[in-house]
Ligand code: FES
């Protein structure tokens with residue numbers, strides 16, 4: 001056997017993805033990810049570093065009244081809220097967080113920390129600290145938290161200066177609603193309406209005339225639970241202060257937001273913070289904005305030495321989740337199937353802190369409208385504080401929750417009207433030049449091809465027997481507004497180095513950048529290397545989220561290559577997509593281009609057990625032009641597999657706010673045993689634009705399965721569609737969630 | 745306690761507590777990064793190593809129990825290993841975090857003749873989780889390597 005162990009010792013100094021100039025090509029030779037010849041964040045170390053453990057609240061709401069630390073060794077450093085008094089609050093869209101809190105707002109909130117010479121010492125020390133609390137009443141469900149008179153999670157509302165707060169917030173004073181987003185198409189604007197609609201049976205009198213032309217109305221409520229990202233690599237951060245400058249090596253999808261937020265927290269200039277991003281062992285949204293970085297930096301400052309923080313698996317589960325949501329949809333149509341109006345109320349449970357919940361609420365709002373024409377659309381999306389762990393970005397970004405409801409409702413409407421469910425969709429699809437509910441005109445619309453493709457995949461015949469079959473078509477936005485910058489530098493050895501902040505979360509960013517640069521520069525791929533995202537070396541990028549990187553970075557790189565050809569050794573490229581929506585009317589530019597997709601399912605349901613057996617699960621996602629065929633396929637397959645878990649078994653459970661399944665034996669994710677039915681297509685068109693694909697196939701999967709299940713008479717409203725829920729849906733029972741908290 | 749472990753054909757002396765898990769000793773003391781902890785409870789397979797050729801979960805195996813056995817990690821597979829090459833050809837990875845465990849598990853399945861059909865491959869990989877969801881290409885890679 002060949003001996004290679006020596007090459008993989010943890011390196012000295014911060015690890016660097018791709019290892020900068022001189023690194024091997026991202027696309028030639030055996031890929032080093034297979035043979036563990038790359039360093040992830042967790043593999044990075046700084047010589048002499050100590051180890052951090054966070055002490056977390058055991059109560060969902062209240063005050064810390066004291067700590068007993070008598071048993072701690074003398075060399076252990078103990079940090080509490082007293083150590084953060086000179087630090088600023090933070091939060092990517094609402095600055096509602098402190099680095100260590102006296103007033104915990106969820107079970108798991110960081111209230112103190114210990115730093116010790118070894119990881120084991122730190123673990124022991126953390127277990128020796130006793131905490132005294134004074135509890136206050138708490139609230140967990142989104143509908144409970146929006147109810148009049150609900151316990152307030154935060155005594156007041158905050159704002160944020162961060163770049164990530166890219167739209168105006170509409171906090172509702174005296175309530176747990178930290179942001180309200182609305183869409184009102186022109187005829188519905190300027191009405192006298194309640195500020196907050198807290199009840200799922202609200203008659204909606206102010207806008208009832210929107211449905212005047214509808215012969216049939218379907219008005220139903222759906223629920224999705226909290227879910228876990230489960231990046232295989234936990235959050236891992238190393239921090240040190242070098243001559244007053246903060247250096248953080250961490251797995252993050254948002255290196256420039258991280259730099260800005262850390263600078264703000266510690267009162268530094270942005271240039272005095274350096275964020276280096278090694279490879280990540282998966283993220284799916286879990287590694288966005290401040291996670292372990294601020295506390296590790298604080299500990300390094302107090303310890304006067306480098307500090308490392310790696311989360312345990314149960315901490316990863318509690319660090320950030322997917323927003324539990326309740327979505328009510330009211331759809332009105334004429335007897336001939338023409339859609340007239342749509343009304344959506346989305347209640348988004350953002351947990352104890354807003355994080356990017358306001359943005360998620362906004363996307364949930366318009367994704368639920370779907371790729372259809374309406375005379376009138378009105379949407380209310382409420383981002384609601386509760387005493388659960390914070391919800392954050394999650395592959396699918398809010399779209400999944402409302403599409404689960406919206407596409408089930410389209411099938412219900414088809415049943416009521418006696419119209420074929422695919423034909424009903426076709427009849428109402430948005431086409432090129434049609435106007436979306438935000439006022440923007442659709443371009444590059446591919447919905448009909450996508451719908452036909454998904455229908456064909458399950459042998460759908462117009463007005464044929466559709467038992468066991470479901471078809472869904474969706475649209476989803478991309479981060480707008482955003483900016484991307486890239487630099488290409490000609491190295492002395494004649495190769496080209498791409499400098500870009502797109503983080504490699506496993507989606508193949510290195511390969512994508514390499515292939516694109518080679519194409520634009522008209523050189524071989526092995527003449528291109530890509531440097532690690534390091535805020536000292538690469539230009540600004542909004543962030544690696546919302547499947548925006550391929551689309552935005554491809555244009556920035558093309559620009560940089562052109563610039564290089566003109567200017568010699570360094571080329572700069574810059575693109576921005578402008579837009580944004582008015583928070584009160586939802587008018588404006590939701591997305592500079594649309595992610596478009598479809599899915600279909602064919603399945604059986606066992607009447608005895610409620611078990612769903614898929615024979616086909618299919619998704620088709622519009623890619624326009626594909627840069628890296630395998631990468632595109634992997635993204636599409638991975639999205640479907642995540643969607644499958646969401647549909648059938650993924651659910652975080654809580655008892656009195658305490659997560660009861662924060663481990664991989666009680667929280668199941670899909671394995672190789674679950675994928676036999678999966679087929680898919682990445683749709684290209686000649687001359688198409690480059691479209692991102694990172695999550696398009698997540699949202700359509702649950703309703704495709706749900707619609708197929710419903711053909712057998714099981715009307716499941718709450719995800720996941722576990723066997724118990726399927727059986728309960730047949731009996732018409734309302735399913736009590738295992739948490740004992742009513743899911744709606 | 746002092747232990748001598750045979751790792752990838754090399755004898756390595758380490759100093760470990762009796763209850764230290766093999767994966768932690770391999771990472772922290774031997775300096776290998778191929779074995780990785782994800783679940784820590786024997787369910788996900790990212791900590792898989794071969795012990796005398798048998799795949800085991802290093803996160804639930806106490807290091808002293810590995811004494812006297814030949815431990816193989818991904819770093820110990822030959823450069824031209826057919827399973828590694830097949831994963832590469834089939835682009836059977838995204839973030840790569842689960843892949844060393846997948847490769848070692850597949851190596852064992854193929855050696856034992858337990859990778860003869862897709863069905864069998866899916867069964868064999870059932871204890872190796874991949875959150876990126878690369879299963880389709882991983883199954884193809886194993887199928888190809890088995891031929
Ligand atoms: S970490 Fe050992 S099986 Fe998951």
Ligand code: FES
Nearest residue numbers: 838839840874876
């Ligand atoms: S490739 Fe990322 S977990 Fe498998």
